[in-house]
Amino acid sequence: MGNPGAFHRSITLQSLTVFSLIAVFAADHAQGGDDGCTPFSCGHLRDILPPFRQRGDPLECGVEAYELGCTTSKATIHINTGTYYVTAINYTGFYFWVTDPNFNTGSSCPLPLWNHVPYLVHDGIFDSDSPAFYDLSIQSNYRACFANCSRAVTNKSAYKPVACQSANNSHVYVWVSDYGSCMVEDLEPYCGYLGTIPFDCGNSSDWLQNASYADMTQFISKGFTVQFPVDTNAWEGSVSKTINLCRNNTIR
Secondary structure: OOOHHHHHHHHHHHHHHHHHHHHHHHHHHHOOOOOOOOOEEEOOEEEEOOOOEEOOOOOOOOOHHHEEEEOOOOEEEEEOOEEEEEEEEEOOOOEEEEEOHHHOOOOOOOOOOOOOOOOOEOOOEEOOOOOOEEEOOEOOOOEEEEEEEOOOOOOOOOOEEOHHHOEOOEEEEEEEEOOOOOOHHHOOOOEEEEEEEEOOOOOOOHHHHHOOHHHHHHHHOOOEEEEOOEEHHHHHHHHHHHHHHHHHHHHO
16 A cells, blocks of 8 residues: 555645646736837826736737726726726736716715726636636725615615705615625616615624725725636636546546
């Protein structure tokens, strides 16, 4: 009979090797093949690297979905049906922060645009060059959901009034969904959908129970995080392969 210690060390090394290869492969795609690509500035951001690119860059630089629009003061990115400000990039954590322009206008009563719909959590757009990758996937599960109702909602404590947008026969409300999207079943039959926006709620979500529209606006204005390209298929396939390898070795 073989040495049990050697067997476990072998399996551990095999698992580490597989996951290391996944990390290297994903990081390489996130860099978008950056050989010869020069770091650039965009708005207030400096030394920007792949997966980001700017218009006119060679095709091998960055990832197309991460192309930035640049002015002297702002960096913008198009996510699904909306354009957002890019406020910060975290290369160590493989994500970046964006904010909705409607919540950066200085308005005391902002609402998200109805046609600004980011991708869902663990979802995104398939990379045209590498279909195994999701691009522009949102990290946060939390969504602020806005609705306009023909009468006052009195039976749902989750509905928080947006008084500054309401009138006699038009009652605007916001509630929080932690499902990664606004659910139809949460919408009252006499209410119409207005819009949604993701947000990060910080280290604790306890405050959401009693949060007002003004409280939510403060968090929404800070933005939400979007991931670098995610290699979902390779991750799931490699995990399955590792499990099968361990099982087969155990049987032997």
